[in-house]
Amino acid sequence: MSIIGTKLRKIRKATGLSLKQLSTKINGKISISFLSDIENGRSNPSFENLKLIAAALETPVSYFIEDSKDSIFSSTIDDADFIHIINLLQDFKDWNIEDKKELLFYLKAKKVIRDSNHQ
Template identity: 80%
Template sequence: MSMIGSKLKNIRKANGLSLKELSNRIDGKISISFLSDIENGRSNPSFENLKLIAAALETPVSFFIEDSENNIFSNAANDADFMHVINLLQDFKDWNIEDKKELLYYLKAKKVIRDNTNI
């Protein structure tokens, strides 16, 4: 499976979409079989098709083409649960301040707990 294919499959699944639903989001401009071929490494999308796919998944094109070896989240693309969290955070800038604080307090508390249990 190609890097693009595995990332596509994981983010599609994290969004709870079937290949058919993804194809429908792209107004059928990319067939279900071609999407399957991309996911399974049998084909590579053109940059134009990759832009359509990224837009349908509300994900930047760079997500699919960045070098995962240099990315601190290199294994994240292979973790559907993590991708679901990333999708939930896509609109973080639009959250109200209380929700942002709550999330940040939770993360800080989680770090303190983790640090204190690894002593």
């Protein structure tokens, strides 16, 4: 199985979509059998098809092509739940300052709690 295929299967299953449902979300532009071939490493999508798949899964294209070993999130990037967090942060630059401060406060507080539990 290819890296793209592995990641496609992981994110598709995490979002609860069947191959048929994913194909439908892409308006049938990519067939069920081709999606299956990608997942099983028998085919590779063109960049245009990868963009369609990523958009249908509400996932950045970079998720499929980034080598997770080189990522700052290397231990979690392959965790399908983590992708949902990344998706929520896609528009972070457009958040108002109060929302940004609230998120930062939460993350700092969570770290303090985690650190105190490990002592």
